[in-house]
Amino acid sequence: MKMKNKVFIFCILLLPSLTFISGESKAQWKEMSNGLGNNKFISSISKSGNNIYISVYNNGIYKSTNNGIDWIQTSLGNLNTICVTASGNNVFTSVYSSCNNSSGIFHSTDYGESWKQTSLDERRIESLAIIGNNVFAGSWACIHPGGVYKSSINGMNWENTLIDFDVESLVVSDTTLYAGTISNPFSAGGLYKSSDKGVTWSLLGLINRSIWSSAVSGDKIYAGTFTGIYITTNNGVNWSQTTLNNQRIRSIVVSGEYVLAGTETGGVFLSRDNGISWVKKNEGLDTLNVKTLLISNDYVFAGTLGKGVYRRSLSEIVNVNQISKIIPTEYTLYQNYPNPFNPNSNIKFNIPQTAQTKLTIFDALGKKITTLVNEILQAGVYQYQFSADNHQLPSGVYFYNLQSGEFSQTKRMVLIK
Numbered sequence: 001m002k003m004k005n006k007v008f009i010f011c012i013l014l015l016p017s018l019t020f021i022s023g024e025s026k027a028q029w030k031e032m033s034n035g036l037g038n039n040k041f042i043s044s045i046s047k048s049g050n051n052i053y054i055s056v057y058n059n060g061i062y063k064s065t066n067n068g069i070d071w072i073q074t075s076l077g078n079l080n081t082i083c084v085t086a087s088g089n090n091v092f093t094s095v096y097s098s099c100n101n102s103s104g105i106f107h108s109t110d111y112g113e114s115w116k117q118t119s120l121d122e123r124r125i126e127s128l129a130i131i132g133n134n135v136f137a138g139s140w141a142c143i144h145p146g147g148v149y150k151s152s153i154n155g156m157n158w159e160n161t162l163i164d165f166d167v168e169s170l171v172v173s174d175t176t177l178y179a180g181t182i183s184n185p186f187s188a189g190g191l192y193k194s195s196d197k198g199v200t201w202s203l204l205g206l207i208n209r210s211i212w213s214s215a216v217s218g219d220k221i222y223a224g225t226f227t228g229i230y231i232t233t234n235n236g237v238n239w240s241q242t243t244l245n246n247q248r249i250r251s252i253v254v255s256g257e258y259v260l261a262g263t264e265t266g267g268v269f270l271s272r273d274n275g276i277s278w279v280k281k282n283e284g285l286d287t288l289n290v291k292t293l294l295i296s297n298d299y300v301f302a303g304t305l306g307k308g309v310y311r312r313s314l315s316e317i318v319n320v321n322q323i324s325k326i327i328p329t330e331y332t333l334y335q336n337y338p339n340p341f342n343p344n345s346n347i348k349f350n351i352p353q354t355a356q357t358k359l360t361i362f363d364a365l366g367k368k369i370t371t372l373v374n375e376i377l378q379a380g381v382y383q384y385q386f387s388a389d390n391h392q393l394p395s396g397v398y399f400y401n402l403q404s405g406e407f408s409q410t411k412r413m414v415l416i417k
Contacts, residue, residue: 028284029268029302029310035071036062042303045294048086051111052296053093054303055081061093063112067297068311074112085128086112090154092135094125099142105135107155118155125149129170129177134197138167138179141186148179150198161198169224173216178204180211180223191223191236204236215252215259220274222259224249229261231275244269244278251293253300258318260300262290268302270317279375281317285310316390320359320373324381328352331407336386336400340414343388347372347400354378355405361386364397377404388415 031038041057052064060076061084076093084093091108093115104121105128108114120137127138137149137158148162148170162179166187169180176195183189191204191211206223213224223230228245229252232238244261247269251262259271260281267282268290282288285302292303295314302310328350336345351357359373370391372384386400395417401410 029282029312030284031286031307032064032068032071032301032309032311034069035073036308038308039306040308041305042291042309043081044083044085044292045301045303045309046085046091047294047296048088048091051086052294052301053084053086053091053112054309055084055093057081061091061112067299068301068309071309074108074115076106076108076112076115079106082124082126083128085130087130090130092128092130092137092155094128094137096124099124103142105137105155109154118151118158120149120151120155120158123149126168127170129172131172131175131177131197136170136177136198138170140166140168140182146187148177148198148201161194162192162201165192169211169213171214171216176216178214178216178221180214182210182212183208184210191221193236205232205239206230213249213252213262215254217254217256217259217274220254222252222254222275224252224261229275242271242275242278244271244275250291253293253295255295255314255318258314260293260295260317262293262302264289268293268300272318272321277378281312283371283374284312313390315387316372319386320377320382320384322378322380323348323383326381327379328381331402331404331409333400333402333409333411335411336413340416341388342415342417345386345388345413346383347386348381348383349402349404350381351377351379351404353405357402357404359384360401360403361391362399362401364399366399369393369398388417 043055046053054062060079061074062071064071079095082094091112097103101121105118106115122143124140124142125137129136135151140146146166147160149158150161151158166182171178179192189210190207192201194201211223215222219233221232226248229242230239247266248264253260257274259275261269267288269278270281271278287304287307289305290302291305294301298314300314332350334348336347357377360371361369
């Protein structure tokens with residue numbers, strides 16, 4: 001009797017032996033250079049409506065109407081702009097040229113299409129802010145005294161309301177104005193507050209410290225210095241230095257309990273707990289000299305000194321959450337849920353001890369799609385909400401790998417669209 005040939009097909013999936021291939025991570029900063037070019041020195045960023053404005057050393061003001069995808073240089077030309085702020089159709093920028101009469105404030109009433117120099121000239125203006133029709137300019141001593149200059153009719157007339165201080169930063173919270181001053185032989189450092197649109201000022205503290213940046217969120221006030229970030233929750237009665245204490249802080253922005261800091265030599269730092277602890281978020285940045293930050297439409301913009309503007313998803317940056325501080329007894333990587341999913345799925349894991357932790361997504365061939373987490377995490381239970389839409393992934397099988405300390409584990413998930 002003749003036997004028929006039989007073909008046996010074996011499908012074996014060995015998750016621990018998967019060979020993962022590194023590739024470019026999509027969860028990172030991306031340079032937004034279209035129309036702007038590379039290697040630009042970005043001094044400040046401002047937003048009004050759908051318009052984003054950046055001031056560029058030696059290149060004037062650029063504008064984007066599509067959230068940073070494209071940039072157009074305005075008619076201000078290649079002047080050396082230091083800062084920019086906008087409200088509605090009004091845009092203000094400061095120009096600096098050795099304290100001569102071409103230095104000072106320029107004003108546009110048509111979204112940056114045309115510009116006119118105001119009467120506030122021969123001054124070095126480091127910061128600008130707007131409250132209604134009131135415009136404020138933070139000035140260093142430069143032929144004229146430093147201080148906060150105020151115009152009550154959109155830049156047409158000016159008066160000095162905080163005299164003989166070198167003012168580096170201005171921040172508005174509702175109708176309250178905060179001024180950060182520099183400590184030097186000509187100026188006393190500290191953070192000042194005005195609740196009456198610059199008529200009177202009170203010192204909030206940090207006397208003799210140079211305040212290079214600040215931010216306000218609820219009862220919390222953050223002050224950036226060249227020795228890190230300080231915080232007060234009682235209007236300056238007491239200040240405490242955060243653990244971000246070894247960086248020069250150039251910019252601070254806040255979104256809820258999340259705080260982002262741009263530094264001179266360390267790049268971008270993130271706090272998920274109102275400034276208590278910090279992690280670096282520099283994936284994709286070609287420089288660690290970050291001068292200015294802006295949050296717009298779930299994106300964070302980083303203006304750098306020498307490498308232009310970068311953009312990154314805010315939700316991607318902050319998306320790992322500690323859901324329990326109960327210290328687990330062992331490492332655990334849970335099955336994602338829901339699974340199959342479209343487009344979001346939660347990835348939960350336990351960390352029994354503080355360790356450098358990475359959570360990475362791979363495709364079915366083992367090529368890296370993105371690194372979701374890459375930082376030191378404290379012991380606890382964590383959850384990350386992964387969105388396939390953020391990475392434009394098609395339907396298919398994917399793998400997620402957790403590495404923490406000596407622990408490594410991989411699980412499979414399925415995306416169905």
